[in-house]
Amino acid sequence: MEKLLTYSGDEVKITEKVVKAAAGNRGSGKEVMALLLNQRGNAIIVTPGLVKTLVGSLNGLAMENFLTYYGDEVKITEEVVEAVVGMVGGGNEEMMALLLNQRGNAIIVTPGLVETFAGYFDALAMEKLLIYYGDEVKITEEVVKAAAGNDYEGKEIMALLLDQRGTEVKITDEVVKVAAGNEGSGREVMALLLDQRGTEVKITEEVVKAAAGNGRSGKEVMALLLDQCGDAIIVTPGLVETLAGSFDALAMEKLLICCGDEVKITEEVVKAAAGNGSSGKEVMALLFDQRGDAIIVTPGLVETLAGSFNALAMEKLLTYYGDEVKITEEVVKAATGNEYSSKEMMALLLDQRGTEVKITEEVVKAAAGNGSSGKEVMALLLDRRGTEVNY
Structure with a gap:
């Protein structure tokens, strides 16, 4: 490529296809891209697709050079943000910070873009988006769900949304379900929701199933939820089955304390406990002791x-x-x-x-x-x- 540029530099145009080809060059694509930017940076035909490909292929320094040449032509679209999320080898937080710092006023705000910000970046990125675009940023249920499911910054993003756009944040069953299944920061997100919006948090069968599927923090999430007691727990046969099959006797004991009269020991509950390799026998003993008269x-x-x-x-x-x-x-x-x-x-x-x-x-x-x-x-x-x- 260097020889081609030496002999025919003025004839070389850096199109979207060229950038995609370099991006697909696993061996030396980054070096080729850096060379093109250094020697023919003024010959790039900027398109949304080109920016998207560059974001996923360049390091921060190379992108900074590109923005120096073409800043005014670069728009940050939903697809560009998704490309940042998909960056291989890390660095997406730094890349997003660079784009926001240099082109924060050139974001094309869409519902999908806001959801991606809420679900994959830190609270600082979301805060900048809110500062730049205010009422253009709509806090929909999908955005709140994305924040609740953010593995690394879920608590911080949710706290920001509650602080700055609290009237738009609705804590639906789906939001609680997503938080319960968040393996990275689900416990912290759930604690925040219970602290600030506890009356809106309902413990449904689907929420318990989500916590059961959360291998890293599901038990802690479930403990937080069951401590709420009262009308927040909607007892169904499926909820009792999931507790019997996926949690320990302490979780079942908390349920019985809150809602004992509503808990029926069905065939499905016993089968679920039988499949609970770590705590099934203790769960079953507890059910017999406290609800032995409620067996079907x-x-x-x-x-x-x-x-x-x-x-x-x-x-x-x-x-x-x-x-x-x-x-x-x-x-x-x-x-x-x-x-x-x-x-x-x-x-x-x-x-x-x-x-x-x-x-x-x-x-x-x-x-x-x-x-x-x-x-x-x-x-x-x-x-x-x-x-x-x-x-």
Whole structure:
């Protein structure tokens, strides 16, 4: 490229296509671009697409040189801002600061541009946008959602919007949901919303699901929300299921303190707790202790208890619900296949409901296939019901 410029410099025009080609040159694209700007900076045909490509391809110094030549022709569009967000290797905050400092008065404000500012940049960038363009910047629900989901500056952006444009900021269920799922700064955003707009924050099933999917700070977010108690919590079967399946016993205890009478223990709740590898047994024990009289007994619920929990949980179910609990072949198969408590579970069923327990071929197969405690449960069956065990 340097030789071409030496021999034919005046004939070389730097078009959008040339810039895109340089941007696609992974090996030496930045060097080629720097050379073109240095030697033919006055021969660039400025278009919105060219600016967008340059932003995503140049470092700060090269862009500063470009702005020196062509500042008045450069417009900061929604697409340019998105290109800054997508910069590879970092530096997007610095690039945005450069564009705002040198061309802050040349921003074409659109809803999408404001959303991108709220969701990806720091509070200083948003503050400059508000200063330059005032009422042109509309604070829509999408903008507030973007701020709530900003991984790094969510709290600061939200605080700025509440301070400067508070009457336009509506804390909808969707905003709370986005904040609950924000892994980077969700806890801080939620604390701010609860502090400044607590009466508008509703804890819905979707919010709890969002917190459950937040691997980094979901538990802290959920603790903050449940501490609010009162009418803020909208109890649904799905909300209870999600809590049982994704959070610890402390979260469930807080829900019971706030809304105990509204919490029903359904088959789906028990299945969710069964799938909670870290806290399911503690959650189930708590539910039995505090809401044992609110269990909706179904065949599936009894099977899940038999197959996934300890004998104490089953004993409580039998104590509370007696003849409502039917000991079917599926329940006995689940008990013999219980990897952690099969012997104790089976002994309980034999002791308390022995006449209903049938040792079928399928039951024996389930016991034989139990890799963790099959030997112990098979010994129990042979000892207590040996004549019924057929190999």
